[in-house]
Amino acid sequence: MTESSTRARRYANHISGTKYQNGERAKGKKVILPRTDPQTAQSKIKAEAAEIFRTCLEQVKADKEYVRLAERHRRIYESQPIPEDTSQFEEDMDTT
DSSP, rough: HHHHHHHHHHHHTTSSSEEEEEEEEEETEEEEEEOOTTTHHHHHHHHHHHHHHHHHHHHHHHHHHHHHHHHHHHIIISSSSOOOOGGGGGGGOOOO
16 A cells, blocks of 8 residues: 555656666766656646545554554564465454
8 A cells, every 4th residue: 555655656756657767877876857847737636646545545554453454464474484374364354
């Protein structure tokens, strides 16, 4: 979800979605391409989409069930290899 929010914002700022100029460096740093004019219709639409994603992300992060499941996911999948048999986790799944 976070990636969608930041990607939407990047497309609002840089219509091509590319922030840096390929291969070019100035003083060892990547060259940042100029931002798109925020007054264009396309920029306004993309900025609106970015705002929608940001609002949704805030709502999701405030949801206790999402936070619980995200933490569970991190504990299971980011701290150890993915198990072959995941049936032990089925009881946590909401089937409504």
